[in-house]
Amino acid sequence: MIKQISVFVENKPGRLAAVTEVLTKHDINIRAFTIADAGDFGIIRMVVDKTDEAYKALKEAGFTVRLTDVLAVEVEDKPGALHRIARALGDAGVNIDYVYAFTSEKHKALIIFRVNNKEKAKEVLENLGVLFKGEIS
Amino acid sequence: MYWNPAIERLSAKELEEIQERRLRALVNTVYDYSPFYRKRFKEAGLHPSDIRSINDLPKIPFTKKQDLRDTYPFGMFCVPLSQVVRFHASSGTTGKPTVVGYTANDIRNWVESLCRALVSCGVSNDDIMQIAYGYGLFTGGLGFHYAAERLGATVLPISAGNTARQIELMKDLGSTVIACTPSYMIYLAEYASQMGVDIAEDTNLRAGIFGAEPWSEETRKRIEEKTGITAYDVYGTSELSGPLFTECTERSGIHVWADMFLIEIIDPKTGEQVGEGEKGELVVTTLTKEALPLIRWRTGDITYMENDKCGCGRSHPRIMRILGRADDMLIIRGVNVFPSQIEHVLMQIPEVGEHYMIIVDRREDGLDELTVQVELSEKAEIDTTGDILRLERKIAEKLKSVLNVWAKVEVVNPGTLQRFEGKAKRVIDKRKI
Numbered sequence: 001m002i003k004q005i006s007v008f009v010e011n012k013p014g015r016l017a018a019v020t021e022v023l024t025k026h027d028i029n030i031r032a033f034t035i036a037d038a039g040d041f042g043i044i045r046m047v048v049d050k051t052d053e054a055y056k057a058l059k060e061a062g063f064t065v066r067l068t069d070v071l072a073v074e075v076e077d078k079p080g081a082l083h084r085i086a087r088a089l090g091d092a093g094v095n096i097d098y099v100y101a102f103t104s105e106k107h108k109a110l111i112i113f114r115v116n117n118k119e120k121a122k123e124v125l126e127n128l129g130v131l132f133k134g135e136i137s
Numbered sequence: 138m139y140w141n142p143a144i145e146r147l148s149a150k151e152l153e154e155i156q157e158r159r160l161r162a163l164v165n166t167v168y169d170y171s172p173f174y175r176k177r178f179k180e181a182g183l184h185p186s187d188i189r190s191i192n193d194l195p196k197i198p199f200t201k202k203q204d205l206r207d208t209y210p211f212g213m214f215c216v217p218l219s220q221v222v223r224f225h226a227s228s229g230t231t232g233k234p235t236v237v238g239y240t241a242n243d244i245r246n247w248v249e250s251l252c253r254a255l256v257s258c259g260v261s262n263d264d265i266m267q268i269a270y271g272y273g274l275f276t277g278g279l280g281f282h283y284a285a286e287r288l289g290a291t292v293l294p295i296s297a298g299n300t301a302r303q304i305e306l307m308k309d310l311g312s313t314v315i316a317c318t319p320s321y322m323i324y325l326a327e328y329a330s331q332m333g334v335d336i337a338e339d340t341n342l343r344a345g346i347f348g349a350e351p352w353s354e355e356t357r358k359r360i361e362e363k364t365g366i367t368a369y370d371v372y373g374t375s376e377l378s379g380p381l382f383t384e385c386t387e388r389s390g391i392h393v394w395a396d397m398f399l400i401e402i403i404d405p406k407t408g409e410q411v412g413e414g415e416k417g418e419l420v421v422t423t424l425t426k427e428a429l430p431l432i433r434w435r436t437g438d439i440t441y442m443e444n445d446k447c448g449c450g451r452s453h454p455r456i457m458r459i460l461g462r463a464d465d466m467l468i469i470r471g472v473n474v475f476p477s478q479i480e481h482v483l484m485q486i487p488e489v490g491e492h493y494m495i496i497v498d499r500r501e502d503g504l505d506e507l508t509v510q511v512e513l514s515e516k517a518e519i520d521t522t523g524d525i526l527r528l529e530r531k532i533a534e535k536l537k538s539v540l541n542v543w544a545k546v547e548v549v550n551p552g553t554l555q556r557f558e559g560k561a562k563r564v565i566d567k568r569k570i
Contacts, residue, residue, distance in 0.1 A: 008517075
């Protein structure tokens with residue numbers, strides 16, 4: 001399991017820049033990034049190289065930050081890869097809260113999941129042989 | 138225990154008979170002896186004979202703080218100064234000072250009222266009472282002093298301030314009851330711990346009577362947990378005499394002695410009486426005051442009234458904790474809302490920070506809209522948009538249950554709402570009325 005950082009931001013000009021400014025200052029690299037928007041506000045979710053440092057820096061800057069355990073899955077970058085996993089989780093009765101993906105030279109395609117039942121999901125993904133057990137760096 | 142069982146245990150009906158008799162006498166007295174009231178009555182086309190029962194009370198115009206200022210210093214007195222034995226005066230922080238006067242009977246009745254109250258919250262001649270309200274023109278110190286002495290308690294007239302001495306004497310003389318403002322009690326407790334004195338362990342203090350400023354149930358809990366004493370609320374204003382009423386040991390409201398004071402709760406905007414249990418402005422008619430009788434005096438304090446018999450056996454009506462000042466009240470979609478109620482709800486929610494703003498606006502369709510902006514606290518943990526929506530919903534529901542009106546809740550980033558030095562202005566009313 002890997003750690004994801006979530007930051008609450010109001011939906012206003014400059015809010016994202018305020019977050020990225022903190023990360024830049026601390027020389028933190030963003031590996032995966034997504035914004036869930038809900039009208040007046042949004043939640044930034046990201047996986048970074050130096051998680052603890054990023055968490056501390058954002059907290060000190062006054063942001064509402066949270067660390068969440070998420071599952072990462074490493075798959076071949078080819079048709080049907082996500083489907084296989086989504087099907088397996090669905091069949092096991094695991095609900096996916098949200099999902100986002102990124103590719104990098106190092107990690108093939110990485111898919112980040114938050115699910116309602118982590119243990120069950122882990123078991124399903126391990127059986128499929130796709131659970132990412134490495135470190136994001 | 139009762140101070141005056143014959144009166145305190147009268148039935149509601151018997152009390153009403155006394156009130157009616159005294160009200161009729163009162164309107165005659167003020168009409169005969171006060172040019173101010175005579176003019177008021179005449180302007181309203183009213184004669185004392187029109188007031189036959191307490192149901193006729195709403196016919197009489199209200200008396201307001203401004204009337205006392207306009208007639209400063211003695212224009213509303215109903216006795217010659219030769220009969221006045223004492224003055225007290227307000228500091229006039231919100232305008233011209235006001236002066237109040239007492240006949241010997243007024244002082245006696247003031248003492249009577251507070252003695253009944255003190256006995257009802259368990260004070261007796263065995264107590265050592267540390268009076269840390271200010272003495273002098275302010276009514277707090279002398280009011281408690283006279284009543285506690287009349288009761289036979291041992292009085293420590295230390296007045297306000299000199300905190301190290303307060304704690305030293307509390308310890309050495311064994312004070313059992315303290316009377317002061319709630320904020321001073323908190324300060325006193327903090328000061329004591331700095332001196333290495335644990336009020337719960339090292340003193341005999343068992344009760345405190347706190348008032349003269351608005352305070353909350355949270356503050357009561359904080360004082361009680363910190364000091365191990367039982368905290369009682371007291372109510373009174375200088376115009377009504379001074380500190381007059383306290384909670385009884387039931388602590389479910391403050392008994393207002395109906396043979397001396399006739400109370401109403403009104404809607405501060407319309408002036409109409411509201412029903413029992415509904416909040417509004419406390420209006421008091423003094424039934425026994427001689428020097429400065431007041432008819433339908435607008436206290437400016439917001440509370441609500443309970444008339445049912447109290448667990449302590451007294452049927453005198455109770456007023457609840459003061460919720461705020463009438464001047465602060467907002468009317469939203471016809472519902473009276475007090476900023477203090479909103480603050481009270483917000484501070485019970487751990488995810489909410491200390492800073493908030495209340496914005497009232499009128500939509501194009503004419504409906505009022507209440508928006509409450511809150512900052513997230515350190516304790517908030519947010520990972521999904523649902524977390525925020527659920528939190529906003531939770532806050533809105535809690536506000537609705539207290540205010541009876543829906544508010545739009547907006548969660549904002551910590552540190553982004555306006556900060557105030559000194560008195561906070563957290564309400565923005567954008568309506569053009």
